[in-house]
Amino acid sequence: MSILVVGSVFFDDIETPHGKAARALGGAATYFAVAASFFAPVQMVAAVGDDFPREEMDFLAQRGVDVSGLQVRSGRTGFWAGRYHEDMNRRDTLDLQLNVFADFRPELSPSHRTAEYVFLANIDPRLQSMVLDQLAAPSLIGCDTMNHWITESRADLEPLLQRVHVLAINDEEARLLSGEQNIVLAARRLLAMGPKRVLIKRGEYGVLQFSPESIFAVPAFPLEQVFDPTGAGDTFGGGFMGQLARSGDTSEAGIRRAIVYGSVMASFVVEDFGLNRLRGLTHAMVDQRYRQFVSLTDIDGA
Amino acid sequence: MSILVVGSVFFDDIETPHGKAARALGGAATYFAVAASFFAPVQMVAAVGDDFPREEMDFLAQRGVDVSGLQVRSGRTGFWAGRYHEDMNRRDTLDLQLNVFADFRPELSPSHRTAEYVFLANIDPRLQSMVLDQLAAPSLIGCDTMNHWITESRADLEPLLQRVHVLAINDEEARLLSGEQNIVLAARRLLAMGPKRVLIKRGEYGVLQFSPESIFAVPAFPLEQVFDPTGAGDTFGGGFMGQLARSGDTSEAGIRRAIVYGSVMASFVVEDFGLNRLRGLTHAMVDQRYRQFVSLTDIDGA
Numbered sequence: 001m002s003i004l005v006v007g008s009v010f011f012d013d014i015e016t017p018h019g020k021a022a023r024a025l026g027g028a029a030t031y032f033a034v035a036a037s038f039f040a041p042v043q044m045v046a047a048v049g050d051d052f053p054r055e056e057m058d059f060l061a062q063r064g065v066d067v068s069g070l071q072v073r074s075g076r077t078g079f080w081a082g083r084y085h086e087d088m089n090r091r092d093t094l095d096l097q098l099n100v101f102a103d104f105r106p107e108l109s110p111s112h113r114t115a116e117y118v119f120l121a122n123i124d125p126r127l128q129s130m131v132l133d134q135l136a137a138p139s140l141i142g143c144d145t146m147n148h149w150i151t152e153s154r155a156d157l158e159p160l161l162q163r164v165h166v167l168a169i170n171d172e173e174a175r176l177l178s179g180e181q182n183i184v185l186a187a188r189r190l191l192a193m194g195p196k197r198v199l200i201k202r203g204e205y206g207v208l209q210f211s212p213e214s215i216f217a218v219p220a221f222p223l224e225q226v227f228d229p230t231g232a233g234d235t236f237g238g239g240f241m242g243q244l245a246r247s248g249d250t251s252e253a254g255i256r257r258a259i260v261y262g263s264v265m266a267s268f269v270v271e272d273f274g275l276n277r278l279r280g281l282t283h284a285m286v287d288q289r290y291r292q293f294v295s296l297t298d299i300d301g302a
Numbered sequence: 303m304s305i306l307v308v309g310s311v312f313f314d315d316i317e318t319p320h321g322k323a324a325r326a327l328g329g330a331a332t333y334f335a336v337a338a339s340f341f342a343p344v345q346m347v348a349a350v351g352d353d354f355p356r357e358e359m360d361f362l363a364q365r366g367v368d369v370s371g372l373q374v375r376s377g378r379t380g381f382w383a384g385r386y387h388e389d390m391n392r393r394d395t396l397d398l399q400l401n402v403f404a405d406f407r408p409e410l411s412p413s414h415r416t417a418e419y420v421f422l423a424n425i426d427p428r429l430q431s432m433v434l435d436q437l438a439a440p441s442l443i444g445c446d447t448m449n450h451w452i453t454e455s456r457a458d459l460e461p462l463l464q465r466v467h468v469l470a471i472n473d474e475e476a477r478l479l480s481g482e483q484n485i486v487l488a489a490r491r492l493l494a495m496g497p498k499r500v501l502i503k504r505g506e507y508g509v510l511q512f513s514p515e516s517i518f519a520v521p522a523f524p525l526e527q528v529f530d531p532t533g534a535g536d537t538f539g540g541g542f543m544g545q546l547a548r549s550g551d552t553s554e555a556g557i558r559r560a561i562v563y564g565s566v567m568a569s570f571v572v573e574d575f576g577l578n579r580l581r582g583l584t585h586a587m588v589d590q591r592y593r594q595f596v597s598l599t600d601i602d603g604a
Contacts, residue, residue, distance in 0.1 A: 086483065087483075181388065181389075182525075182526060182527060182528070183506075183524065184524045184525060184526045185526055188526075202507070204485075205504070205507040205508075206507075206519075206521070208521075208524060214597065215524050215598055216598065216599075216603075217508075217521035217524065217598050217599060218521075218599075218601070219508070219510075219519035219520075219521065222485065222486045222510060222517050222519065223484075223486060224484060224486045224487055224490075225484060225487075226484070252603070253601075253602050253603065256600075256601050256602070256603065257601060257602070260601055293601070294601060295516065296517055296518065296519050297518075297519060297520075297599050297601065298558075299520070299555075299558050299559060299562055299595070299596060299599065300555050300558070300559070301518075301554070301555065301558065
């Protein structure tokens with residue numbers, strides 16, 4: 001079963017305590033699509049400029065990503081520059097140029113409209129709603145958002161939340177959106193706003209999943225070096241939705257395993273700049289780290 | 303098998319966003335002993351003033367804590383006052399009076415010297431070493447410490463670490479003691495300093511255990527209200543050592559289960575001021591929350 005993702009494609013200048021990267025391929029839709037492509041075919045709807053390199057388009061296609069929904073516009077691809085602190089949970093945005101992304105309007109082709117697994121990466125909630133309006137019969141809709149939309153576009157975001165199945169946001173966003181400091185109360189409030197499940201991404205502390213019936217916690221994989229945290233949350237989303245699309249198992253156990261696959265993919269992507277680590281990744285490496293996650297968390301394990 | 307704990311007994315004035323408590327029974331040895339008493343008999347070595355209430359002595363005895371090693375000195379019991387921020391990971395010390403604890407020297411009776419399970423709660427590492435010097439043949443030694451000793455008494459702390467089996471400290475202390483920011487590298491450095499296992503306590507984010515062979519991660523129990531975090535780490539230590547003494551199982555699986563029992567006890571103690579929550583706690587409640595931890599972390603669970 002294929003997955004449709006709608007979101008941003010950017011180039012990123014990234015500086016971390018471990019080094020720098022210039023014009024690394026990035027954007028939420030890109031990280032998501034490349035991660036998901038390890039599990040299922042991916043359809044990607046986004047906008048890039050006419051500066052977008054042929055080789056990156058080829059890379060996406062080689063990964064099984066359908067780029068027919070990638071609108072190539074006259075102008076430059078979006079650009080972000082950021083610098084991480086020694087404590088890499090903190091970063092400063094040095095530059096942000098939306099470029100062709102400023103006028104992005106998602107338009108789905110007939111083959112996109114029948115998508116069953118859909119992920120609305122972090123963009124204006126009005127655009128996210130426009131995507132849903134065009135879908136025939138999606139079976140599972142995941143959604144991300146960010147501080148900017150929570151504070152500036154709440155009137156657009158709240159009706160959207162009633163239409164999505166899984167909301168995946170970070171802990172700071174969960175607190176802001178819910179108005180609750182305690183993360184359990186925050187999640188309960190978010191569930192009451194519409195989604196059936198809320199995934200709270202906590203960076204190096206892992207992920208908490210809340211449904212009305214249960215809570216699931218998975219740690220982040222303990223890494224000796226986090227090289228670049230950019231895109232970790234979107235990569236998590238790609239692994240999560242990818243595994244759901246591959247397995248078709250949306251039971252509690254199926255969702256839990258998908259959360260672990262999302263965590264596996266996120267643990268890889270932070271090991272190098274941008275999504276470089278995913279370029280050489282194999283399925284065997286993904287499966288090996290999944291088993292390491294099982295061992296890491298198994299109370300009765302040895 | 304009984305457990306020997308050496309450490310502090312204090313009274314605490316505590317202020318959190320949820321309220322205040324005056325002269326709550328506290329101190330690392332107290333939290334540890336009460337938590338451990340749910341699993342095994344506990345021998346407690348500490349110093350209190352002649353103001354220490356009869357009813358608290360009775361409470362400890364009723365919990366199966368051998369208080370024959372509690373030195374009652376002329377003067378006042380140690381006192382600490384602190385205020386937690388809205389973000390309860392942060393707190394300010396408002397007052398600290400060591401009182402009779404200033405001259406505390408651990409002296410073990412013959413029945414204490416044969417202890418097999420020993421926990422050196424956070425006190426001057428010279429005193430912790432004095433305890434070890436008096437032991438006949440301990441089979442498992444756990445140890446805690448804090449920032450103050452790491453910076454001011456490193457020359458005493460380092461030889462001590464070569465004599466302990468399990469070091470249980472928080473993430474900030476692990477970074478300070480190891481000089482490594484990354485928590486995996488920090489733990490590896492700490493293992494090289496002597497302990498066979500390092501437990502890194504991360505408050506609301508749970509615990510990481512490192513041995514040379516493996517890593518185990520357990521989340522904190524997601525609570526709707528954390529009322530008072532005081533003593534959570536010491537309570538964790540009590541549940542951990544208590545379960546080890548009860549089961550006698552120090553295999554990897556046995557250690558992991560003990561870490562979960564420690565987390566269970568810590569999750570209870572923060573639900574009320576001081577150690578009030580433990581006063582009415584039953585074994586059935588402990589076992590129920592253990593099962594909830596299994597469900598919380600089980601990747602294949604439903």
